[in-house]
Amino acid sequence: MRVVDWGWALLVVLVWGVNFVVIHVGLVDVPPLLLGALRFLLVALPAVFFVPRPRIPLRWLLAYGLTISFGQFALLFSAMRVGMPAGVASLVLQSQMIFTLLFGAVLLGERWQRHQPAALGLAGIGLLVLATQQQAGGMTLLGFVLTLGAAACWGLGNIVTRRISQSGPVDLLGLVVWGALVPPLPFLAASLWLEGPSRVVGSLQHLSTSSVLAIGYLALIATIVGYVIWGRLLQRYPVAEVAPLTLLVPVVGLLAARVLLDERLQGVQWCGIALVLAGLLVNLFWPRWRLWVHRHG
Template sequence: MTLKHSLLALVVALIWGLNFVIIDEGLAGVPPLVFVAMRFVLVAIPAVFFLRPPAIGWRNILAVGVFLSLGQFCLLYLALHLGMPAGLASLLLQTQVLLTILISAGLLGERPTRRQLIGVLVGTAGLGIVVGGHSVTAPWVPLVITLGAALSWAIGNVLSRRAKAASGLSLVVWSALVVPIPSFALALVLDGPDTVFGALSQLSLVAILSTVYTAVAASLIGYGIWNTLMARYPTSAVVPYTLLVPVIGVAAAWLVQGEVPTVSEILGGSIMLAGLATAVLRRERRSLEVPGSGPGAERERLEPVG
């Protein structure tokens, strides 16, 4: 990746890292699926009237919307509502890194190197420590739901990569249209009309500001950049930048909500992130060591997409 695109990936990691605490704070008094619907109404409108739909076919737009937006965020918001700590959620959601690399290997033929696979195995061991430590002291249902959100995100990553939309922002906006009606309908079924409309009539300032941040910063800006990078580079080059998200998420939860990570979370999370980061860094190093891939060759590979 070019320096410019690497810096953009870091900006996305910062935005998404702060997003967990902001979502958690805004959920107070608002049913989770209603909150999801609110977010994606703001993502889609009014931007959908100013952006052309991406030229990837309606089937691809629908598929990306179902997995990258509807599935991921309905499950994530539900997990936070059921008591999943925001900092821990930011860590567990990064299992999408493992899943994305594995799924893209099977569906897109982007097979990881041996070193990457070793890194993934180390990361999985770290994840096991986190999950094991958490399940002893806390309910496991929110944890499983969070892992389901990670799987949905991973599938959405691969679908986005395969679709290769020219405009990441256009894909975010048009795929957002998939979310509001199903999530609001589910909220009516699960929470009841009285609860849903009562919450909408008494929205707090925190809920409104949280919705604006998640829609504008996390979705329009964050996913606009993210989908553009996913279309330009292999998933294994882009996705690992999200390893910074839990570091920021845990730190934000600690500072804002007093959520002190446990020993197992710190140990397991460190192993998970170190394993995946090692796989990524070795991949970049190897690309410079291959014969004929010196500075001139690397420039030749990157310039056509930049």
């Protein structure tokens, strides 16, 4: 990966790492499904009147909006509402690497390199360790499972993005903006059904300044800026090379949650986190280490 693209990738890491603290702030006054509806409404409007629609079939636009937008964030926001700490959520969501590589192999026929099963094994063991720590630091099993579901939706959305890019150049800003037209209606319908009309109306009538700022960050920074950059990286490089970079997000997420929310983790949880991050290190640096050994051995 070029140095400039490393810079863009690290910017996404910073934006998405802080994102979890912002979600926590937004959920204080706004129920999760309504928060999702407001986020993507702000992404889409008024931008759709100024950004051309991407030249892709409608089915792919719907697939993008329903996986990487609606599916991922309906589950993630709900998870954080029912007992998933922001810092731990930032880590567990990065299991999207596992789902992306699995979906990439099954749906796109991408071959794994020899070191990647070991990397995924380490990350998987780390997630298993975290899954056993119910109530540690406020985490619930339901919150953990919902976050894994969100990661699976993100992984499938990565494959959709990759598949779209294989058919030719795509305006990624257009994809993000027009794709954001898809989730608001499912979000709103689910919110009215599960959260209730009175709660929806009451939340809208009493939006606090912190909620408005949180929605603005989620829509404009985390979604438009983050996903446009992420999509460009997926266009330029194989899924197996790009997806693992997001395992750096929990480093920022955990630090931000510790400093801003005073979230504290147990020793066993740190062991799980270390295993997940070890999977990232193996996936990123093993090929380079092998090449260095070959050249200098």
